[in-house]
Amino acid sequence: MRIAFDALPLLNKKTGIGYCEAGQIKAFAKLYPEHDFVLNYFAIKNLETSKQEINYYLTKNMTAKHAFFSAYGYRILSSFLPIHYDWFFGKNNSLTHFFNYIVPYGVSGKTVVTVHDMVYKAFPETVRSRTRHMLDLGLVKSMQRADRIVTDSEFSKSEIIKYYPEFQDKIRVVPCGVDCEKFYPVADTRLIQAVCQKYEITQDYFLYLGTIEPRKNLERLIQAYALFVKSHENPAKLVLAGSKGWLYDGILKKIQELNLQDDIIFTQYIDDNDLCAVISGALGFVFPSIYEGFGMPPLEAMACGTPVLVSGVASLPEVTGKNAVIVNPENINSIAKGLHELFVNKNLREKLKIQGLARAKLFSWERSAKLLYQVYQEILPEGSL
Numbered sequence: 001m002r003i004a005f006d007a008l009p010l011l012n013k014k015t016g017i018g019y020c021e022a023g024q025i026k027a028f029a030k031l032y033p034e035h036d037f038v039l040n041y042f043a044i045k046n047l048e049t050s051k052q053e054i055n056y057y058l059t060k061n062m063t064a065k066h067a068f069f070s071a072y073g074y075r076i077l078s079s080f081l082p083i084h085y086d087w088f089f090g091k092n093n094s095l096t097h098f099f100n101y102i103v104p105y106g107v108s109g110k111t112v113v114t115v116h117d118m119v120y121k122a123f124p125e126t127v128r129s130r131t132r133h134m135l136d137l138g139l140v141k142s143m144q145r146a147d148r149i150v151t152d153s154e155f156s157k158s159e160i161i162k163y164y165p166e167f168q169d170k171i172r173v174v175p176c177g178v179d180c181e182k183f184y185p186v187a188d189t190r191l192i193q194a195v196c197q198k199y200e201i202t203q204d205y206f207l208y209l210g211t212i213e214p215r216k217n218l219e220r221l222i223q224a225y226a227l228f229v230k231s232h233e234n235p236a237k238l239v240l241a242g243s244k245g246w247l248y249d250g251i252l253k254k255i256q257e258l259n260l261q262d263d264i265i266f267t268q269y270i271d272d273n274d275l276c277a278v279i280s281g282a283l284g285f286v287f288p289s290i291y292e293g294f295g296m297p298p299l300e301a302m303a304c305g306t307p308v309l310v311s312g313v314a315s316l317p318e319v320t321g322k323n324a325v326i327v328n329p330e331n332i333n334s335i336a337k338g339l340h341e342l343f344v345n346k347n348l349r350e351k352l353k354i355q356g357l358a359r360a361k362l363f364s365w366e367r368s369a370k371l372l373y374q375v376y377q378e379i380l381p382e383g384s385l
Helices: 016-031 047-055 070-080 127-143 154-163 167-168 189-198 217-231 246-258 272-279 296-303 317-318 332-344 345-360 365-379
Strands: 002-006 036-042 062-067 095-098 110-114 148-151 171-173 207-208 236-242 264-266 284-287 310-313 326-327
Touching: 002 016, 016 036, 016 062, 016 110, 016 296, 016 365, 036 047, 036 070, 047 062, 047 310, 062 095, 110 127, 110 365, 148 154, 148 167, 148 365, 154 167, 154 171, 167 171, 171 365, 189 272, 207 217, 207 272, 207 296, 217 236, 217 246, 284 296, 284 332, 296 317, 296 345, 310 317, 310 332, 326 332, 332 345
Parallel strands: 002 036, 002 095, 036 062, 095 110, 110 148, 148 171, 207 236, 207 284, 236 264, 284 310, 310 326
Antiparallel strands: none
């Protein structure tokens, strides 16, 4: 049997979808060396860069197949024309897994699609119009074509059923994981200090790590942080680390309105080699998002031994359990109170560090891959896997 993975989420700057796929397929290659896996991808522009990025995942049982065609062009054309996916990638795959919501037309063999969340239905105003249009055109067709629909949490499963109850029987929950070899506590204070100086962080700080966009509830976090600053003589800084996303300007404007330019530090992209030190050095990792299908950043922070503050909504309590400071993401005072508790209560920080480390170990990519393998076994001929 030959299992194919749509590799497009692995290319360019990976988002959470790409990191989810990367964790699962790397675990697959390690756990099931007796099987053959192939990474399918379109590329014309930056072809050599794409090949180098794909090569990182290749092993004896993980190969790649490249189609010399525009990925964006294929996505647009196939929304309106019956362009067979098999014309580019052949008919030799027993199963193909698409990790980014859309199953194209004309895929041979069984198909699995990962639908990570329903944010485009629940909070459409936080999603780019281009993405909403793509999902409006293709999501229902994709779920009809798929033999199984995988999602990241029980919360996301309930959300898919709420909007698309006709697909309930196809849905399976496969939680994401965290790589504890990549995310781990850094105890060397001199290393933490040196890395922080690189990003112009020179005193105690709270850390947000992720895309700077409206869905992450950063405007309310900034307003809550303003309340926190007013109540402390020497408050911790707020570090916002991540790439600029959609509607970034509104977040920057809020900082200027509240005169917090000297208290909030933007680092943009943090090098992978520096991540653990920056996370480990924080007093707390703050993630008051209003909607997450899973929420990998808080789990990664827990794996680094950093206390976590999260929203008490969507999938986040499902991921963190009772091992975090839980706040109401729509209540600025609630978020400010959570920041205050993390700042003043050293015993709480130590407790959450120990609990968080234990919690993170429950979410491995190996466990995630095994659960996904069970989904494949449901739809492939008995004994073939």
